Amino acid sequence: xxxxxxxxxxxxxxxxxxxxxxxxxxxxxxxxxxxxxxxxxxxxxxxxxxxxxxxxxxxxxxxxxxxxxxxxxxxxxxxxxxxxxxxxxxxxxxxxxxxxxxxxxxxxxxxxxxxxxxxxxxxxxxxxxxxxxxxxxxxxxxxxxxxxxxxxxxxxxxxxxxxxxxxxxxxxxxxxxxxxxxxxxxxxxxxxxxxxxxxxxxxxxxxxxxxxxxxxxxxxxxxxxxxxxxxxxxxxxxxxxxxxxxxxxxxxxxxxxxxxxxxxxxxxxxxxxxxxxxxxxxxxxxxxxxxxxxxxxxxxxxxxxxxxxxxxxxxxxxxxxxxxxxxxxxxxxxxxxxxxxxxxxxxxxxxxxxxxxxxxxxxxxxxxxxxxxxxxxxxxxxxxxxxxxxxxxxxxxxxxxxxxxxxxxxxxxxxxxxxxxxxxxxxxxxxxxxxxxxxxxxxxxxxxxxxxxxxxxxxxxxxxxxxxxxxxxxxxxxxxxxxxxxxxxxxxxxxxxxxxxx
Numbered sequence: 001x002x003x004x005x006x007x008x009x010x011x012x013x014x015x016x017x018x019x020x021x022x023x024x025x026x027x028x029x030x031x032x033x034x035x036x037x038x039x040x041x042x043x044x045x046x047x048x049x050x051x052x053x054x055x056x057x058x059x060x061x062x063x064x065x066x067x068x069x070x071x072x073x074x075x076x077x078x079x080x081x082x083x084x085x086x087x088x089x090x091x092x093x094x095x096x097x098x099x100x101x102x103x104x105x106x107x108x109x110x111x112x113x114x115x116x117x118x119x120x121x122x123x124x125x126x127x128x129x130x131x132x133x134x135x136x137x138x139x140x141x142x143x144x145x146x147x148x149x150x151x152x153x154x155x156x157x158x159x160x161x162x163x164x165x166x167x168x169x170x171x172x173x174x175x176x177x178x179x180x181x182x183x184x185x186x187x188x189x190x191x192x193x194x195x196x197x198x199x200x201x202x203x204x205x206x207x208x209x210x211x212x213x214x215x216x217x218x219x220x221x222x223x224x225x226x227x228x229x230x231x232x233x234x235x236x237x238x239x240x241x242x243x244x245x246x247x248x249x250x251x252x253x254x255x256x257x258x259x260x261x262x263x264x265x266x267x268x269x270x271x272x273x274x275x276x277x278x279x280x281x282x283x284x285x286x287x288x289x290x291x292x293x294x295x296x297x298x299x300x301x302x303x304x305x306x307x308x309x310x311x312x313x314x315x316x317x318x319x320x321x322x323x324x325x326x327x328x329x330x331x332x333x334x335x336x337x338x339x340x341x342x343x344x345x346x347x348x349x350x351x352x353x354x355x356x357x358x359x360x361x362x363x364x365x366x367x368x369x370x371x372x373x374x375x376x377x378x379x380x381x382x383x384x385x386x387x388x389x390x391x392x393x394x395x396x397x398x399x400x401x402x403x404x405x406x407x408x409x410x411x412x413x414x415x416x417x418x419x420x421x422x423x424x425x426x427x428x429x430x431x432x433x434x435x436x437x438x439x440x441x442x443x444x445x446x447x448x449x450x451x452x453x454x455x456x457x458x459x460x461x462x463x464x465x466x467x468x469x470x471x472x473x474x475x476x477x478x479x480x481x482x483x484x485x486x487x488x489x490x491x492x493x494x495x496x497x498x499x500x501x502x
Contacts, residue, residue: 034163035273040329042170046177046185047330052262054183056254059261060116060125063245065132065190067238068109072102073139075230078362079223080147090220095144095209097224102140106133120249124183131187138194145205154204161200169193229367236374243386244401248394256394263340263398266329270314271352278307279359297422300363301430304356305485308434311352313472316442319345321464323456343398349438350405353431354412360420360427373415381408433479441471 076098080091113129116122149158173189181188202208244264249257318325322341326334361370382404389400413431414424445468452467453460476482 038166038170045174049177052258053254055262056258057124057183058186059257060120061128068105068136070234071231072105072136073143075227075234076143077147078230079226091144092209093220094223099140102137106137109133128187135190135194138198141198142201145207146201157204165193165196168196233367233371236371240378240382243383244397247386247397252394259337260340260394263337264344267341267344267348271311274310305430307356308431312434312438315345315348316438317468320442320445321461324461327456328458328461340398343402346402347405350409353409357413357416360416437472437475440475441468444471
C-alpha cells in the first residue's frame with residue numbers, strides 16, 4: 001500500500017509554492033467549470049422532465065443530507081489540510097474515528113426523515129432521507145484519502161475523478177427521470193455520484209487504513225479538535241441556512257419550496273461553484289504561510305480579489321436578467337421563481353463577501369471564531385429576519401433574507417480579519433474593485449433595459465451578457481490601479497506557461 005506524498009512547507013520553495021497554488025487553483029476552477037457545465041446541462045433536462053413539486057420533495061431533505069455530507073467529508077478533509085505535520089499513523093487513527101462518526105450521522109439522517117415527513121406533511125421524504133443516509137456513509141471511504149491527495153497538491157487527479165463520477169451520475173439521473181422515476185431521479189444522482197467517487201478516489205490513492213498503534217497524541221488530538229470545531233461551524237452555518245427554507249416549505253408546500261430552493265441555488269451558483277473549488281487549495285496553501293505575515297497577506301488579498309472577480313459579476317447578471325435566466329435554464333413553467341431569484345441574488349452578493357473572508361480564519365485554524373460568529377450573531381439575525389418576513393409569505397421571507405445578508409456582510413469581514421495580520425481596510429480594498437464594478441455594470445444594464453429585446457429568453461440574455469461584461473471590464477479598469485491589477489493578473493497566468501516551469 002502506498003500513501004500520497006505530502007510535502008511540507010520546507011520542501012516547497014517560496015516561489016514554487018505560489019506557482020503551485022495558482023496552478024492548483026486554475027486546475028480546480030477549470031474542473032469546477034466543467035462540473036458546472038454538466039450540472040447546467042442536467043438542470044436544463046431535468047427541469048423539463050420533473051415538476052417543481054419533485055424538486056420540492058428533494059429540497060425538503062437535501063439541506064439535512066448536505067449537512068451530513070459536509071460534516072462527514074469536508075470537515076474531516078479540512079481538519080487534515082490544516083495540519084500539514086500529521087503523519088500516516090495520525091491519519092490512520094483519524095479514519096477510524098471518522099468511520100464511527102459517519103455511522104452515527106447516517107443513522108441520524110435516516111431517522112430524521114420521519115420528522116421531516118411530519119413537519120412538511122409529505123411522506124415521500126422518508127425514502128429520500130434513507131437514500132441520503134447511504135450516500136453519507138459512502139464518503140467515509142474517500143474523505144481521508146482525498147485529503148491526502150489534496151495535501152500533496154494533486155488536485156488535477158482528484159478533479160478528474162470528480163468529473164467522471166458526476167458525468168456518470170448525471171447520465172443515470174436523466175435516464176431515470178425519462179423513465180418516469182419522478183423525484184427519485186434526484187437522490188439517485190447523489191447515490192451514483194458518491195459510489196463512483198469512492199471507487200475512483202480509492203484507486204487513485206492506493207491507500208487503505210489499518211488499525212495500528214503509534215499515532216502522535218498531540219497531532220491526532222489537534223485534528224480531532226479541528227474537526228469538532230469545523231463540524232460545529234458547518235452545523236451552525238446549516239442552521240442559519242434553514243429558517244427560510246423551512247418557512248417557505250411550511251407556508252407554501254412542496255411547489256413553493258421547489259421554486260424558492262431552485263432560485264436560491266441558482267442565485268448562489270456563480271459563487272458556490274468556484275468557492276468550493278478554490279477553498280481547499282486556499283486552505284492547503286495558506287496554512288503553510290500562517291507564520292509569514294507578508295506572504296500570507298499577499299496570498300489572501302489576491303485570492304479574495306480573484307475569487308470575487310469571477311463570482312460577483314455573474315451573481316449580479318443573474319439577478320438583473322432573472323426572467324431570461326429562468327426561461328433559458330429551466331423553461332417558462334418556472335416563471336414564478338423570477339422574483340425569488342431577483343431578491344436572493346442580492347443575498348448571494350452580500351454573502352459572498354463574508355464567506356470569502358472566512359479563508360483567513362480557516363488558514364489560521366481559528367474555526368472557533370467562525371463558530372462563535374455563526375451562533376451568536378448570524379443565527380439570531382437570520383431567524384429574526386425570517387420571522388419578520390413570514391407574514392408576507394414566501395416573497396417576504398426572500399426579501400428579509402436579502403436584507404439580513406446585507407446587514408451582516410461588513411461586520412462579518414471585520415470579525416474574520418480580527419487578530420490576523422490583515423486589516424479591515426486591506427480586506428475591503430481587495431473586495432472593492434469587483435464589487436463596485438459589478439454594481440456599476442448592473443446599473444448600466446438596468447438603464448439600457450428598454451433598448452434590449454422585450455421578451456425574456458436566449459437572444460436577450462446573450463445581448464445583455466455582452467453589454468454587462470463590457471460595462472464590468474470598463475468599470476474594473478477605470479478604477480485606480482485597474483490597469484496595474486490587470487497586468488499583474490496576466491503576468492501570473494503567463495508565469496504558469498510550461499516554459500516558465502522548465
